[in-house]
Amino acid sequence: MCLAEIRHQRSAQRCLQTALGGPRAPHAYIFHGPEGVGKEMLARAFARVLLCEHPAKRAPDSEEEASIAAGGLIIDACGKCEDCTLMSAGSHPDFHLIYRELIEFHPDPKVRGRKALDLGVDVIREFLIAAAGSRPLRGRAKVYVVREAERMNVAAQNALLKTLEEPPPDTYIVLVTSSAARLLPTTRSRAQMVPFGPLPPEFVCERLLASEYELTGAEAQFLATVSEGRLGPALESAADELHEVKKHLLSETATLEPGRAVSWAKGVEEAGNCLAEAMSAARSEASQTDLKRHALGQLLSALAYAFDDVLRLHLGPGELRAHADQEDLIREMSGRLDPDRAARAVRCLAEAEANLHRNVNVVLTLEGLGAELTDLLHSAPTGVEGR
């Protein structure tokens, strides 16, 4: 993909155009921002320009391009040369993706036997530092893109400092991370920071509808909203069928009756287990406990969006943001919950979700939450209490 074809990341694009248009592009970059918003895709497109035999300068041809151009021009790969063709095919010999699991290909059998829990010094030394010392195979440059750079441990980051500071000629290093704060200050200070933001929900929705998952418009809108502009997680949730699991859970929650908090909590836990099971297919390295907490977190967040939709019906233009596929249910809930109680329900769900990540007792948290939601759904509107 060409650099300028990647949309909705203007700040990052502007940084890269400025770097490419300058007298000497920096050799080290940190692409940082939320997970699943196109950082690695943009890193590949950037590498394509750096490796292209005849990078082209042209006038911007849209308002978005004009806003990212440096010196009034867009610099991009030609798309025609052999380097561009090799990059498109994913087989350019001077493009190197560095990731944890490369440890399985380490020449030392002792190292190979270790688990790829973090991005360790052995992988960084062998596949980045040592490799960067050799000449490019096709002559123009070498590009190293480090996936999940925040998982480099301290030893790996320290080992990389010198290469970041003074890389061998024509060597470019892009550290990709969703958590730049976890990189050492010494690493951060040696690279050009390139910021990424969330994607517009309409764009995420469009891409979900074009995906293999056969979603309805309302389901795509739900996934786009709860993923908060992160296309990667939205597609994962589509694969896990989060939209299906939440439908049942929302019905159960809307019809919560007094005295039923414990069985509601059991239902939530079962829905979480079901979702965690779906998730484990694609994330075999994650522990069952982590997956379950993650799944429950997603479900509570989906429910929080339901009460947020109730609030929108009361206060806003009346359009549902997340749960348009269960509009009747949300309308029915809004008849029973005034804005104050809807806002309190959102807060309760957010607190319970935060507690899940603090290793508290899951069952007790869910039962407590069920009791609070029951109270909110069944008590008189604020201001009438106690009369």
Ligand SMILES: [Zn+2]
């Ligand atoms: Zn080219």
